[in-house]
Amino acid sequence: MNTSTETQKDAVIAVEDARISFGAVKALNGAQLAIMPGECLGLVGHNGAGKSTIVNVINGGLTPHAGRIFADGAIQERYGINVARAHGVRCVFQELSLCPNLTVIENTRILHRELGGPGWRAKAREVIGRSLDAVFPNHGIDPAVTVGSLSIAERQMVEIAMAFSDAGIKPRLIILDEPTSSLDSGLAGKMLDYVQSFIAAGGSVIFISHILHEVLAVADRIVVMKDGGVAAERASGDFTEKSLVEAMGSVVKNETRQHSGRDLNAAPVVLEQRDTGLPFAAREGEIVGLAGLSGHGQTEMLLRLHRLRSRNWLPQRDPAVTFVAGDRRLNGIFERWSILRNLSVAALGDLVHRGLVNERAERSKAEDWRERIEIRTQNLDGGVLSLSGGNQQKVLFARALSTRAPVVLMDDPMRGVDVGTKQEVYRIIREEAAAGRTFVWYSTEMEEVCLCDRVFVFREGRIVAELTGEEVTEANILAASFAGLPA
Amino acid sequence: MTALQSLTQRPWIWSFLATALVWFTTVLMTGTGGALGLSHAAFTFAAFSVIVGTGQMFVITLGPGNIDLSIPATMTLAGTVALKLMAVDNGMVAAGLLAALGVGLAVGVANYTLIKLLRIPPIIATLSMSFIVQSIAIWTNRGLRIKPPQLLAEFTTSSTFGVPNTALVALAVTVVAWLLLERAVYGRWITAIGQSLEAARMAGVPVEGARFVTYVLCAVLAAFAGYLLASFSGGAALNMGAEYLLMSIAVVVIGGTSVAGGESNVPGIWGASLFMFLVVSMLNTYGFSAGVRMIMTGFIIISVIMLAGGWRANAR
Numbered sequence: 001m002n003t004s005t006e007t008q009k010d011a012v013i014a015v016e017d018a019r020i021s022f023g024a025v026k027a028l029n030g031a032q033l034a035i036m037p038g039e040c041l042g043l044v045g046h047n048g049a050g051k052s053t054i055v056n057v058i059n060g061g062l063t064p065h066a067g068r069i070f071a072d073g074a075i076q077e078r079y080g081i082n083v084a085r086a087h088g089v090r091c092v093f094q095e096l097s098l099c100p101n102l103t104v105i106e107n108t109r110i111l112h113r114e115l116g117g118p119g120w121r122a123k124a125r126e127v128i129g130r131s132l133d134a135v136f137p138n139h140g141i142d143p144a145v146t147v148g149s150l151s152i153a154e155r156q157m158v159e160i161a162m163a164f165s166d167a168g169i170k171p172r173l174i175i176l177d178e179p180t181s182s183l184d185s186g187l188a189g190k191m192l193d194y195v196q197s198f199i200a201a202g203g204s205v206i207f208i209s210h211i212l213h214e215v216l217a218v219a220d221r222i223v224v225m226k227d228g229g230v231a232a233e234r235a236s237g238d239f240t241e242k243s244l245v246e247a248m249g250s251v252v253k254n255e256t257r258q259h260s261g262r263d264l265n266a267a268p269v270v271l272e273q274r275d276t277g278l279p280f281a282a283r284e285g286e287i288v289g290l291a292g293l294s295g296h297g298q299t300e301m302l303l304r305l306h307r308l309r310s311r312n313w314l315p316q317r318d319p320a321v322t323f324v325a326g327d328r329r330l331n332g333i334f335e336r337w338s339i340l341r342n343l344s345v346a347a348l349g350d351l352v353h354r355g356l357v358n359e360r361a362e363r364s365k366a367e368d369w370r371e372r373i374e375i376r377t378q379n380l381d382g383g384v385l386s387l388s389g390g391n392q393q394k395v396l397f398a399r400a401l402s403t404r405a406p407v408v409l410m411d412d413p414m415r416g417v418d419v420g421t422k423q424e425v426y427r428i429i430r431e432e433a434a435a436g437r438t439f440v441w442y443s444t445e446m447e448e449v450c451l452c453d454r455v456f457v458f459r460e461g462r463i464v465a466e467l468t469g470e471e472v473t474e475a476n477i478l479a480a481s482f483a484g485l486p487a
Numbered sequence: 488m489t490a491l492q493s494l495t496q497r498p499w500i501w502s503f504l505a506t507a508l509v510w511f512t513t514v515l516m517t518g519t520g521g522a523l524g525l526s527h528a529a530f531t532f533a534a535f536s537v538i539v540g541t542g543q544m545f546v547i548t549l550g551p552g553n554i555d556l557s558i559p560a561t562m563t564l565a566g567t568v569a570l571k572l573m574a575v576d577n578g579m580v581a582a583g584l585l586a587a588l589g590v591g592l593a594v595g596v597a598n599y600t601l602i603k604l605l606r607i608p609p610i611i612a613t614l615s616m617s618f619i620v621q622s623i624a625i626w627t628n629r630g631l632r633i634k635p636p637q638l639l640a641e642f643t644t645s646s647t648f649g650v651p652n653t654a655l656v657a658l659a660v661t662v663v664a665w666l667l668l669e670r671a672v673y674g675r676w677i678t679a680i681g682q683s684l685e686a687a688r689m690a691g692v693p694v695e696g697a698r699f700v701t702y703v704l705c706a707v708l709a710a711f712a713g714y715l716l717a718s719f720s721g722g723a724a725l726n727m728g729a730e731y732l733l734m735s736i737a738v739v740v741i742g743g744t745s746v747a748g749g750e751s752n753v754p755g756i757w758g759a760s761l762f763m764f765l766v767v768s769m770l771n772t773y774g775f776s777a778g779v780r781m782i783m784t785g786f787i788i789i790s791v792i793m794l795a796g797g798w799r800a801n802a803r
Contacts, residue, residue, distance in 0.1 A: 312695040316691065331683065336750050355673075356666070405691075
């Protein structure tokens with residue numbers, strides 16, 4: 001106990017016993033993290049481990065539901081974005097956060113409030129120019145051009161330089177979330193060199209990357225997160241790429257695989273795609289998983305599979321694919337419609353009699369599915385938004401499964417769904433697969449990926465590994481998700 | 488009580504209530520003798536707004552940004568071309584109708600081509616198309632005013648069982664439109680698209696096809712209205728469509744169709760069209776000058792939209 005208070009006193013920022021839940025999902029479950037001055041802390045973990053959440057707590061974007069935050073040894077009652085910035089916390093996100101319609105100089109002004117007053121352009125040019133020169137010598141970026149006209153790599157460079165720039169409040173803790181994802185190795189090297197000198201001068205860095213040898217090389221200490229907590233924390237010299245991957249995996253759930261052990265290699269291939277890394281193929285009756293860290297091209301793959309096999313101009317008598325959305329608000333639910341209409345929309349082609357919808361058939365089909373998939377409502381005519389999130393998701397499942405399409409594409413559909421619903425849906429998926437349907441299932445949850453017969457692991461927009469049958473294990477998937485290890 | 492409740496939940500009920508109110512106010516002034524004539528005139532003139540409004544309703548259903556501003560020009564061109572082709576010959580009535588509908592078809596296809604191929608927002612695509620169409624109408628017309636064939640002129644200006652023929656035609660159009668919207672797969676598709684284009688696409692709705700058909704349908708209905716209006720008013724004039732630009736949108740909105748798309752209704756178009764005609768004639772009866780009449784009309788439209796919109800927002 002004594003040592004932990006000692007750490008808090010010295011730490012730039014320390015988070016103690018932080019807890020955050022989003023609905024049923026516990027994003028942080030008692031996480032501890034302390035960042036010392038002059039230290040580079042590596043942060044690794046698989047999807048849903050809580051990396052982004054704890055980063056958001058540190059930069060003030062999220063307030064934990066329980067737990068304490070210390071800054072420079074003092075407990076912070078009202079920690080927020082402004083307090084974080086005042087303590088020199090800066091963040092570089094994977095998704096670029098610059099305004100594309102403004103110049104680099106103007107973006108600098110937005111970040112640094114203290115750059116106001118007459119002549120701010122000259123001051124801002126000086127601030128960002130100095131920082132760019134320091135981090136990326138010979139960068140060749142003119143700060144007077146709009147961000148939108150820069151290449152992705154150049155934008156990322158500006159973003160990084162922006163975080164390290166000093167216009168009054170000294171940057172003391174920089175959070176780098178996948179900073180090298182759009183930089184080539186030369187630029188990445190320059191940045192990593194600068195990180196070293198920044199640390200040598202007493203600054204602190206939190207470094208998040210899926211490229212493990214980078215983390216091992218840069219970080220002094222590595223924290224492995226899992227299930228919203230810290231799973232391992234050691235000096236980086238005590239880790240190897242292999243032991244890092246092992247630490248990310250869960251030990252207990254290893255034996256819970258529910259494999260049918262079906263041999264599907266003889267079944268006909270129903271879906272093929274060969275333009276992203278290893279060739280993709282799915283067989284009849286197979287549950288195919290798309291795995292890897294989130295945002296590495298899985299959703300794009302599903303959208304492409306859908307686009308190439310559905311028609312935009314004429315109705316399809318025999319649809320080839322159907323889709324279950326993960327982001328219900330974006331491309332799933334029709335908010336003004338009843339549950340009934342939301343459920344039947346994809347299968348309308350089968351319910352038509354002389355161009356008109358056969359409403360009796362529509363209703364009886366919907367009632368069948370309501371019972372089968374146990375949507376908890378008395379009244380199918382109620383608005384779809386009257387249902388809970390899990391039941392809305394069930395409506396989307398019923399919508400897809402009630403079509404005759406032989407292939408069902410699923411875009412991480414279980415996000416934020418409670419455990420009971422998940423088990424029911426897994427059962428239905430297994431039943432349908434046994435009856436000959438093919439499922440292509442992108443999931444960020446290891447437990448779900450391990451239910452699949454065949455898994456394709458994505459990294460940086462490409463398929464880097466194909467695992468079948470007994471090879472589908474958490475260890476193999478983790479190893480393939482992070483660069484640097486042979487899959 | 489529940490019957491009353493279910494009635495007040497219909498978005499179109501408000502346009503009919505407003506219509507009844509204006510009707511009584513006008514009849515109070517003119518005396519019961521004028522009531523029949525007023526109603527007859529209202530149905531006659533509302534018919535044209537109903538037909539173009541129905542087309543506009545389908546387009547607005549497609550969601551934010553979808554609107555057809557080429558309706559007036561299409562009406563003018565269709566009327567001009569049809570009357571010129573028929574050349575006061577009773578035998579050419581059907582051919583004239585086909586020519587008018589053909590004009591609508593061509594404008595609709597051109598509209599969607601601009602929207603889709605050149606990726607122009609519908610409001611700009613249809614507006615620029617309307618300039619082209621209007622120019623063609625001017626070139627075709629050349630200042631001549633050709634009379635409609637006798638048969639057609641008689642049909643559009645007379646009544647069957649006391650109901651104006653134009654109103655009967657408009658009624659037939661709206662019955663078909665109602666079937667399309669409420670019972671057909673097409674109606675489901677466009678309301679789905681209006682709520683979320685992406686969700687509709689992922690649910691297997693043929694998005695492009697449905698949008699294309701909708702723009703063509705709207706232009707064809709505008710052309711049909713132009714054909715009827717030119718025959719009714721004794722010849723095509725170059726400005727004959729002008730007032731139907733605002734009218735087509737106003738009747739859709741006052742009728743209770745959601746401006747944001749995805750939720751439409753056909754009966755409200757009738758209520759709103761009758762209302763729009765009656766408001767103007769009421770102000771006429773009360774002897775307001777043209778300027779005051781315009782201001783009052785605008786004011787009344789805004790009030791109706793606010794009342795109906797506010798009521799619906801509370802109900803949610």
